[in-house]
Amino acid sequence: MSTSTATELYSQGTDPASRFTSSRERNHKRNSSTVEELLIEKLDYFVSSIEARLNNFDIFFKWKEAHTDEELNDRPIKTTTNIYTGGATGNNLLSSRDRSDSTSSLQSLKEVSLMKLNLIRDRLRLIKKSVLSKGFTNVEFLYNLLTDQYDYLFNSVVDPDMLDDEKLTGEEAEEEEEEAAALGGGVGGGTSPREVLSDKLIDIIYYFDQKLTNIDDYLREKNAIVEGGIKDLQENQEQPHFINLRYFNFNRALKNAARNKYVHYYELPLMWRENKYIIQGYRFSLKHSEMWKSIFAWHNETMNIWSHLAGVGIVLYIGLVQFPSTTLFSLMSNGDKSIMYLFLFAALGCLVSSSTWHTYSCFAHYPSRANFACIDYSGITLLITCSVIAIEYCALYNYPNLSLAFIIFTMACGIGGFAFNWSPYFDKPECRPLRIGFFIGLSFSGSTALLCQSWYYGVWHAMWFTLPLFYKSFAWYLLGVVFYGGLIPERWRFDVIIEENSAVACNHHYDAIDVIEDKVGHAGEEEIDQIESELLDLELRRLQKVENALKEDSDADLSAEGGNTGSNFDGNVVTDGEHDSGTDFADDDDDDDFKRLVKKHFKKEPTKTPYANKFMSLWWVDYFLASHNIWHICVLLGILGHYSCLVHMFNEIKGV
Structure with a gap:
């Protein structure tokens, strides 16, 4: 299984000769299935093959960068021609000037090749981005894109020696089209303009893939100008983990969602899979309008969306009606009111950002989806930061300078949290400990402020002052983490067979640290x-x-x-x-x-058990009271509890 396994499967064979399938064979397949179904299949495998090749290019360029000096200075140069040696047989020793000239020539040649390979990589990225942005629906755009890129890359950029001698000439292409038309399965056999265009797109995908296969071979075999320089690259490229199925099934999921409105877990591409115990009710669309309309539909994110939209209404009522009508409000200074409204604003931002994220959690444009996830993380960061600031303000109310120092430190931690959320660098697994450091910094700031309060006012006063935080707010957050991290109750569903290997299935337990490190919800x-x-x-x-x-x-x-x-x-x-x-x-x-x-x-379908329709099989967790739903309810109750605690603290301060 090589790096082009996905491509080989697409070509219906692992033997290199079978990649050049005849037109008769391809058109036979088109007769046995609809053109659209075949197009979806080819596009999905094509995207997977591009993803694998992009990985190979990254390996290649990293290897080149790491070995440039070694190639030019330490390794012997091939002596097959006298361009580099100054002799017909290559047995003459190089003078210092000849060696310098040969090194310069070699470097120039390599720079040209690297520029062209880099251009190919950039064009493949463009193709991947376009396919994942448009999907199979915009056939005309994809056909024009692939045709333009094919002509540009393989007619003007790529050297002939990068490609095999076996090429499809214009006459051969015309003969194949005539043969296909005679069989009734070619371009001329289409029943609609879209079908004709889809048929042409299938052809250009096929020929594009053949040329890319030659580039694969060129990277592995023909670019080794320096002796032994490519061997370790070959070994890396042939490792099976560079076969990339991250975006596989993308176009099929789009089609099924458009036809059936929703798709199940196994129809989603891997990058969109989060909780393997939630099976039904997934949306998948490239249209923003479909996402916004889905707010008022019933699916597996409906409860997540509306639990926090209801929270938005409650917080607005508190901020605009309930809180201003209290006796405490009239006794508070402008600074006190600012702190209270800062917390309410943060709660509002967290709830709105959460509802927005769950509206777009199955948006098919992955970069946009990732941005909405960052919005959700930013809302959580804002809520935590402002909650701690409000506690520090109340705990050290009579020590404004000390309180200000704590607030500044907490704000710095919060700004760092925003950087973690939006920076691709901090999204790497090795940077996840920094996320823990962010939460530790916030916890240290809040707890230290409470310790200072106990120093100034006494332990019993501090305990009485802060005790409501634990049973009104923190308890709800902790309970939510238990359900969210334990994937309770959906992990106990038995209406469908979730995983063949039950030992692997039982490993999905997460603790509070996993929640902080954002390890939950990455089943894909x-x-x-x-x-x-x-x-x-x-x-x-x-x-x-x-x-x-x-x-x-x-x-x-x-x-x-x-x-x-x-x-x-x-x-x-x-x-x-x-x-x-x-x-x-x-x-x-x-x-x-x-x-x-x-x-x-x-x-194609989840494997159901004989108990699929029984209430106790928990089939309903797809839509109601899944772990994430319970987590949302607990977050809302934690916010309301925190508001109640702040009212209690200000009452203590004002003597109400």
Whole structure:
């Protein structure tokens, strides 16, 4: 299984020769299925192959950057021509000037090649971005894009020696189209302009993929100007974990969501999967209007959206009606009111940002979806920061300078939290401890302010002053973390079979640290790791098959030489064709294994149990009282409890 496994499956074969499928074979497939279905399949595999190739380019350029000095200074230069050596055979020693000239020529040649490869990488990124932004719906745009990029890259940019000698000429293309039309399955057989255009798009995807396959081979084999320089790159590129299925099933999910309104968990691309125990009711669309209209529809995010929209209404009522009508309000200074309204504003921002995120949690444009997730994190950061500031203000009310110092420190931590939320650098796994440091800093600031209060006013007074925080606010947040981190109750559902490996399924427990590190709700990333492990097993089995086949060939050759008959142990002549046939069977097995892997992780329908319609099977957690729903309710109750505690603190301060 190589880096182009997804591409090979798309081409219906793992043998390189099978990649150049004839037009007759391709048109036969188009007759057995609708053009749109075939287009969706090809687009999904094409995007996956581009993602894998982009990984290969990243590896290649990192390797080049790390080995440039070593190649130019330490490693021997190939002497196949006299351009670099000054001699016909390459046996003459280089003078210092000749060596300098050859190094300069080599560097110039490599810079040109790197520029072209870098351009190819940039164009592939553009194609990937465009496909994931438009989907299969805008066929004309995708066809024009791929045609323009194909002509630009492979007619004006890429050197001929990067590509194989086997090319499709214009005459051959016309012959294939005529043959396809005669069979009734070509471009001329389309029943509508969209179908004709879809058929053409399938063709350009196919030929685009063939040229990219040649670029893959060029990276592995023909770019090794320096002896031994590409070997470790080859080994890295052929590792199975660079087969990328992150965006696989993207277009099929779009189509199914448009047709059925909702899709189930296994239809989603891996990057959109969050909780494997929530199966039904997912939206998936590229249209903003569909997302906003879904606020008033019933799906698996409805309760998450409306629990916090209801909270928005409650907070607005408190800020505009209830709080101004209290006796405490008339006794408070402008600074006191500012602190109270700062907290209410932060609560409002948190609830609005949360509702917005859950409205867009299944938005098909992934960069936009990621931005809305950052908005949600920012709302949480704002609420925590302002909650701590309000406590510090009340705890050290009679010590304004000390209170101001604590507030400034807390604000600095909050600003750092915003940086963590929006910076791609801090989103890396190795930076997650910094997220913990942010929360520790806020906790340290708030708890230290309370310790200072106990120093100035006494322990009992401080305990009486802050005790309501624990049972009115903190208790709700802690309870929410228990449900959210434990994936309770959906982890106990048994209306569908969630996972074949029950041992893996039981590992989904998260504690408070996991919640802080944002490890909850990343089932898709966990599944990607699982797929990589399964691909590694497939690769090991493939290598074992190759080793066994080579051993059998060697034994057969030895037997033939010993008997001088060229026959095997059964007396039958062993031909190259038989060996090739055995290899083809092995390739077919590899292809079938990969298809089974895809089928396992992208099921057409969830596997239901005999208890699927029983209330106690918890089928209803897809839409009601899932762990995230309960977490939202607990957050709202925690906000209301915190407001009640602030009222209690100001009452103590004012003597009400």
